[in-house]
Amino acid sequence: MQLPTWAWVVWIAVQAYAFYYACGEAYDIRLYAVKEYGKIIHEFDPWFNFRATKYLADNGWTEFFHWYDTKSWYPIGRPVGTTIYPGMQITSVCIWKVLAMMGEPFKMSLNDVCCMVPAWFGVVATTFLSLLTMECAGFAAAGAAAALVMSIIPAHIMRSVAGGYDNESIAVSAMCMTFFFWCRSLRNDNSWWIGAVAGLAYIYMVMVWGGYIFVVNLIGIHAAFLVATGSYSTKLYRAYTLFFIIGTAGATRVPVVGWAPLRSLEQLGPCLVFFVLQLLEVAEVLRRRKEKQTKQEMSFKEMTQLRVTIFVAFAAALTPVVLLLIPTGYFGPLSARVRGLFVKHTRTGNPLVDSVAEHQPASQQAYWQYLHYMCYCAPPGMVLVGLRSSAIYNVITSQLGAGEWWGRRGEAKSFLVLYGFIAYFFSTKMVRLVLLMAPISSALGGVFLGSIAEWIALQVLVVVPTAELEAGEEGSEAKEEKKEEKKEEKKDAKKEEKKAEKVKTVKRARIGLSDKTKAELASLYDKVAGVLWTLYQLVPVRLARLVLAAYLCYAVRPYAAEFNEYCRRLAQGMSNPSIVYKAQLNNGQTIILNDYLDAYFWLRDKTPKDARVMAWWDYGYQITGISDRTTIADGNTWNHEHIATLGKMFASPEEESHDLVRHLADYVLVWTGGGGDDLAKSPHMARIGNSVYPGLCPGDPTCRLFGFMDRQGTPTPMMARSMLYKLIMHGRKQGVVANETMWREVYSSKYQKVRIFKVLKVSKKSRNWLADPANRICDAPGSWYCVGQYPPPLMDLINSRVSFKQLEDFNRGGGDSEYTRQYMQRMGGESMSNEDREAMLEMYRAYAPRSKAEARWEDTELTTHLWNTIKANDMEGMRALVRAAPTVVHTRSSDGRGPLWWAYEQGKTEMRNLLKASGADELAVDARGIKASDLDTSPPQPKKKKKKSKKKKEEM
DSSP states (O other): OBOOHHHHHHHHHHHHHHHHHHHHHHHHTTOHHHHHHOSOOOSSHHHHHHHHHHHHHHHHHHHHTTOEESSSSTTTOEEOTTTSOTHHHHHHHHHHHHHHHTOGGGOOOHHHHHHHHHHHHHHHHHHHHHHHHHHHHSSHHHHHHHHHHHTTOHHHHTTOSTTOOOTHHHHHHHHHHHHHHHHHTTSSTTOTTHHHHHHHHHHHHHHHOTTHHHHHHHHHHHHHHHHHTTOOOHHHHHHHHHHHHHHHHHHTTSTTTTTGGGTBTTTHHHHHHHHHHHHHHHHHHHHHHHHHHHTSOOOHHHHHHHHHHHHHHHHHHHHHHHHHHGGGTOSBOOOHHHHHTTSSSSOOSOHHHHTSGGGSOOOHHHHHHHHTTHHHHHHHHHHHHHHHTOHHHHHHHHHTTOOSTTOSOHHHHHHHHHHHHHHHHHHHHOGGGGGGHHHHHHHHHHHHHHHHHHHHHHGGGGGOTTOBOOSSOOOHHHHHHHHHHHHHHHHHHHHHHHHHHHOOOOOOOOOSOOHHHHHHHHHHHHHHHHHHHHHHTSHHHHHHHHHHHHHHHHHHHHHHHHHHHHHHHHHHHHTOOTTSEEEEOTTSOEEEEOHHHHHHHHHHHHSOTTOEEEOOGGGHHHIIIIIOOEESOOSOOSOHHHHHHHHHHHHSBHHHHHHHHTTTOSEEEEEOSSSSSHHHHHHHHHHHHHHHOGGGSTTOTTOTTSSBSSTTOOBOHHHHHBHHHHHHHTTTSTTOOOOTTTEEEEEEOTTSSEEEEEESSOOHHHHHHHHOGGGSEESSTTOSOEEOOOOGGGHHHHHTOOOOOOGGGGGGTGGGSHHHHHHHHHHTTOSOOHHHHHHHHHHHHTTSOSSSTTOOBOOOHHHHHHHHHHHTTOHHHHHHHHHHOGGGGGOBOTTSOOHHHHHHHTTOHHHHHHHHHTTOOTTOBOTTSOBGGGGOOSOOOOOOOOOOOHHHHHHO
């Protein structure tokens, strides 16, 4: 059918409005935090990003890239400009300056710009995802539907709320932009030059986020897939060559990346694809030259021989070079995080990496939480896209004479399919990577929903009297593709005419049906299609279609409303900044809890500007960003040994710790008050410290003796002696007092969430030694790159460190070390001696609730252990834990769920029976009102027929 002009205008207007509405929603849904708390930076990492942005704005480009920060990672320092991805800082400063040039009405402070950047780029990401979907699907309705989903999907919002000034807030926009231009470059033979634009977009992607590795590898895999499926073309060669050369050249200019694109194992795949395409194009050039000379087409066998010869010659030349480079260490190993994506276990072997919750694998619940109904809409969308890009299906239909009626743009459609599978694989390994699922879920869901929306819109033809009927029903995709087909046919005809003049072609032997058979099948196909079309256009059928369209509109509305409400509710929850948030007192009064912010303001206002503050590494970004004070470590993980030194100080006995701390810090800040305080983090402190200082927990990589012995919170002797426990519980637990000759409490926040102690007997000699520039090691005289050193009194400690061979050093045997082996076994509860198991149970017993009524909703070591035990279906381990602490079955995590929920979710029937038999409450609900049995994934069991008793049989 063909719609009249006015109908097309209306339909286009509806789609344009849907896109406009989506952009508005993308902006508005990210402003909850701004409306509630004002323009304030959230979390930890964003404060470092803001501090770096401010430094760039104040000091300029040159100084930024020559900035050696002496206020963080004291006393070593850190070269900031060359160790971060600077794209977000550069973008924010540019926006800030442009707004200032536009005049007073548009002028904003740098803080406000940084707060609003995530919301602004949420709109940008929505726009490019819509364009990508429309390009791949071939019809605008899919793009509009994808925009509506992408604008509010929680998987994207979790990294792009206003105030969440983190790299991912811009990176998703850069990723979608790169993907769009890549797919656009493959549309037709004249669009290959857009590959250069894709390369420029990729450079921006490299500048803003380390996830650029995913982008370049996905595009490389897509190009390799097209070659493997017989879709190689000069268009592909030119587009990928431009993309790779421009993108790689620009990427190497980003200081933190350097020559990694040509050296790192993580990025050599796309480089290999680049060389493969060059060799294929060389073969094509030689083929055309030979055909021109002989005026005869090369056979398939001759072409294959030519390609094999070229590839063998290249391999022979390349192999000696590679063998020479390998011993020199030219090729870098996979990083710990990347290799962790390919190993079977859920831990990397690095206690520092394992301590970050985002590095844990994603559960089924995580997908529902962050994707919601797209879990159901994306799969059928992938089926639609997969069918339309199927090379096999195209071969079959062409052999039958039906033609490629499924549509063009197969290269772009196959990109969405590959993106979906690859993103899902990696997101299952690390919950943080669920972010990658946001664009593809929105795109595939948009294809599915857009297809339905367009079909519904076309049913208006039933009541449009001016509609003209043709041989088939056409949507916007078919109409556009028909125009493209006509253009392509004209171009192909001209090419064939020119070729016929120069080359006397010889028909190759082809596998398939004869022309006569194909003509007969085509005729049969036309007849069958004609009959079906006639039936489809019968009045009763048309009325039924109209009724079905009306029903779909009615049925979909409540689901759309629920999805929107769910996304908004989750967005509101994600928008609460951890540094300031709402809380309830025991009397039910709601307050704004800003203990953390007040503590940082106290440091800023009440301590000397050169004061050095020791705190666990999580808080370093906030201390330097808000308080503008020197901190021992911040939230980066680049120096494992330095963080381990910090962990050792916290976990060591008070006297020993003070003797170390007095040479580095003037103040010690600790988080208290329960929940995610420093006592909850204490196991990680000990494990990380022990990974470099094995004497901290001799023979025990997991430091099980650094914890609590019972449900009353009685500390183990090691915990009771530690500096961490003394400072947190000072004066709050009977008999616990910090040594007054070593520490003096100078600040305690209003609601007891933060305590600050002044370090007494600070070594002035060490302080002066560290302040002397002569004691820094510069890479060249007068250079800006000058690394600090530890003071002489600490050198015995520093020299005793065992350099931790992280999992990324597996090629040197680090991943197979005895430490790593024991760590992996004990964290997983495997191969434990009875003594080890009892010690572990003793630690976990301390976290168990006293009763069902007193169970607190919080994430602890126990909840993590329970989840892993259930996932591994470790019945013996669970029985031992239940015997040691029967109330463990009432344990609840921060989302209100506990062991019984996880057993149902994982489909562990035997495990859930054990939990129910041990007293787990089957009627309890989580934060969303869901009972554990609601997550039952097991198939329904057939009802057994009751056998009649012998007594009843006799009576009968």
